[in-house]
Amino acid sequence: MQHTDRRTTPRLFILGASCFLLAVLMVAGQAPRAGASEEGYKTYGAEQARKVSREVKRWITTDHSKHPALQQDFATPEEVTKACLTCHNEAALQVHNTIHWMWIDPADTERKMGKNGLTLNNFCISIHSNQPRCTSCHAGYGFKDASFDFSSQEKVDCLVCHDTTETYKKFPTMAGYPVSEPTPFEKETFLPPNYRVIAGAVGRPDRDNCGNCHFYGGGGDGVKHGDLDSSMLKPSRDLDVHMNAEGANFSCQRCHTTEAHFIAGRSYKQPAYTERTSLIEDDLVKRISCESCHTDKPHMAGHKANDHTDKVACQTCHIPAYARVLPVKMEWDWSQAGKMKEGKPYTVMGDLGRSTYDSKKGSFVWENNVKPEYMWYNGRMNFMLATDTIDPEQVIRLNSVQGSRNDPSARIFPIRVHRGKQPYDSVHKTMAIPHLFGKDDNAYWKTYDWNKALTAGMAAAGLPYSGEYDFVSTEYHYPITHMVAPKEKSLQCGDCHSRDGRLATLAGFYMPGRDGNTPLNTMGWMAVLAALAGVLGHGLLRMVSRRKQD
């Protein structure tokens, strides 16, 4: 019997071993893919997307400087617009339908969502009664109060988006107009634009056309967004892998695709996109989501990261931090405003090169390289209105991202949360709008009297004000979607799959590496300890008894 065994076992062994080897090879074939050696690998999605969206040499079939309509010495910017409209006769009407003009969410049938509606933020709070200062970012001329004529075509500012000379600048406090004579403002002197030169050189919007407003939202560089500031003008590869000036050098419109002046993107309640489709599925898809180009399986075949795309937004791993170059304003406390030094307003500079106190605005906290907070987000946001009743005991979410674990369109998303303190009507329990800017005695920045400022601001917004105010803590949510890091700088599995990782507080689901079942762990380790104690005791007894026997 032993004989037979000895003859058959080598064969069996060889068979077994070779199959085992085969299995190892099969699995090994997969393993490097899952490993870190991704150099040179082109993902299917990226390759296909490149084919579909390969940079087309766009050529413009006109030289604007040769158009007779533009060969004149314009006295006002409205005259430039009129000249533009002689050819582009639909352009102004198209702009009229967009949020850049209306400052109202086009999707909001009640016309309440938007800067010119009843939404608020915790930066400069509201444009009502503050229009001349706020509307320097409006794509129009002369929006200085509520009487602005939104049906006027010639008030549309074509140049702010189409100037390619980078010389066209609107004056910060002139309701959307450039200056007509040299005017100093803060450290800069604004010069009247040479309309003839600028109009002769108009072209498709570039990064700085968009950035002139969107990088400086909230009144300064990096105040508002955190993932959009002047460092994005010419970002390094580390800061933004798509917009890297030496690399792919994407313009904003590469993702924010534009049709008839309607620019794809998120505006208030309306999500940036509702369909998660890619160019591979449909090459007419608007490129606003990551999936548009990268598909929903953007990683190497078989890589577990592909399984995450149903619940985790690309941004979550690929934007490990925002404000990675320039600091961002994280907190703004209006309740501290109005302090004087020797009877005069003053500012205090912080160590990040930004002011941490300003008598006009209160105290600020600035941060660099900020880790986002993570929330379920389905692309929709809820915005509070100035007419909504609040509970001042709670932190007021002036806006908040919508979505939950059970919402199939929601993903775990990186969110910038800006925190503040701002005035509210302590009798009516509503948020309060202050009249900040102006030369009149009601303007807070002139007389530092909250009651006067709030009375004037609320009156301008057409809202009741009781005459009594206090300050309440507020939050404002920004989904983080710019500043996409290169893949080698993205988050690693363990950044979330760990006890105190990035998703430590996101409750409602079991995540390997983060969540342990405490009773199970206790029981399990107790069983292990019992086994160890048992065998150790048994072994000791054996040793003792053997010694006795000897």
Add this chain to the structure above:
Amino acid sequence: MSAKRLYLYTRFERFWHWAQTLLILVLLVTGFEIHGSYTLLGFEQAFTVHNFCAWTWLVLYAFIVFWMATTGEWKHYVPTFVKMFEVIRFYAVGIFKGEPHPVPKSERVKHNPLQRITYLGLVSLLVPFQIITGFLYYYYNQWPTMGWNWALEPVAVLHTLGAFGFLVFVIVHVYMTTTGHTIGAHIKAMFTGYEELEPHDKSRDEEPRQYHV
């Protein structure tokens, strides 16, 4: 006085034994890291290694089962209660008195009743249980396409429970190897294939009564 040597463990048997040893240890170490018990390789590396070992074991397991079936080795794993009590008594009492093992190894009886039931339980219950819960765990994302609306936690808990089972087995199993007539005798046998029998072992002469199969 010279000890008798018995060739009990063939090359493939020894190979799968040690291959499984390695796989179980690596799976335990990486598995508990994935579980969040400690940080050693880093989550991603632990995950990659764990899955690699799991797949490897799955294939090895198929070959072991095939080998068991074709060589008739499965007979050594047929559970029996014959002498079960004597074996329990031996490990609880007799071993301290220097008594001989009630079920000495022979070509026909490689395992005592406790081993049989343990190994059978391992190969037919615990391993498949870990394979099934492991597969479910790994293919979590495919559950909706299967129409399953389950939570991940129960599956993770069950898989971890199995892991604790393995850990307890490993501890006891390793300790039991030291209960031969010398401390290293059983381990040596798993390398050489030869089990040395205790000298003057009269019970060897008895006809073992295990085989009624």
